[in-house]
Amino acid sequence: EAQVTQNPRYLITVTGKKLTVTCSQNMNHEYMSWYRQDPGLGLRQIYYSMNVEVTDKGDVPEGYKVSRKEKRNFPLILESPSPNQTSLYFCASSSQGEMGYGYTFGSGTRLTVV
Amino acid sequence: KQEVTQIPAALSVPEGENLVLNCSFTDSAIYNLQWFRQDPGKGLTSLLLIQSSQREQTSGRLNASLDKSSGRSTLYIAASQPGDSATYLCAVRRSSNYQLIWGAGTKLIIKP
Numbered sequence: 023e024a025q026v027t028q029n030p031r032y033l034i035t036v037t038g039k040k041l042t043v044t045c046s047q048n049m050n051h052e053y054m055s056w057y058r059q060d061p062g063l064g065l066r067q068i069y070y071s072m073n074v075e076v077t078d079k080g081d082v083p084e085g086y087k088v089s090r091k092e093k094r095n096f097p098l099i100l101e102s103p104s105p106n107q108t109s110l111y112f113c114a115s116s117s118q119g120e121m122g123y124g125y126t127f128g129s130g131t132r133l134t135v136v
Numbered sequence: 137k138q139e140v141t142q143i144p145a146a147l148s149v150p151e152g153e154n155l156v157l158n159c160s161f162t163d164s165a166i167y168n169l170q171w172f173r174q175d176p177g178k179g180l181t182s183l184l185l186i187q188s189s190q191r192e193q194t195s196g197r198l199n200a201s202l203d204k205s206s207g208r209s210t211l212y213i214a215a216s217q218p219g220d221s222a223t224y225l226c227a228v229r230r231s232s233n234y235q236l237i238w239g240a241g242t243k244l245i246i247k248p
Contacts, residue, residue, distance in 0.1 A: 053234045055234070064238055064239075064240050064241070065225075065236075065238045067235065067236075070234065070235070072234070080235075110177070112179065112180065114180075116234060124168065124170050124182055124185035125170060125182065125227070125236065126182065127172075127179050127180040127181075127182070128179060129178070129179040130177075130178065130179045132177070
């Protein structure tokens with residue numbers, strides 16, 4: 023089944039403790055992206071990657087890191103999490119093409135930083 | 137700058153009614169437009185994708201239309217059911233890159 027898999031689904035951590043949220047897709051998509059969703063603010067893009075070893079900042083990159091060493095994986099790293107990073111996080115992927123393909127989203131990771 | 141607006145922000149209707157959700161965008165230079173459904177605290181499920189060259193797409197009881205010239209898309213839901221209750225989001229993909237511009241969503245409640 024074609025899908026984007028995020029782990030973990032739920033995570034509670036303490037301020038300053040480094041964490042990684044994994045994202046993997048099995049559709050051979052070039053493009054991958056991370057979003058956070060907060061009440062009243064909607065979906066905001068954190069980082070995106072156009073292909074392996076190519077990443078760029080989205081609208082809210084502060085406090086986050088990403089890497090794209092393999093096409094299928096795009097982990098989100100919080101080096102020193104803070105309470106304002108408590109949010110619902112989504113990973114998404116899409117393919118290139120003249121017609122413009124749609125996005126597939128993971129099931130989300132609910133992160134709480136205390 | 138592309139902006140996406142969804143009206144109404146919330147909608148509550150009795151079961152069985154046909155309904156229309158609206159999405160408008162300010163820049164007609166889009167690659168495609170995608171409608172998503174989100175259940176509370178859950179992920180985003182893609183419902184319909186309309187390419188910039190298309191006028192509409194249908195899936196079951198759902199029909200999405202696109203009018204680029206007027207900057208509008210509508211999501212038509214026929215014979216609504218309580219299971220259709222969710223937040224519906226539209227997102228526009230820019231022609232120049234992969235970035236999605238999101239509407240704020242319409243929260244739909246279907247009353248039994």
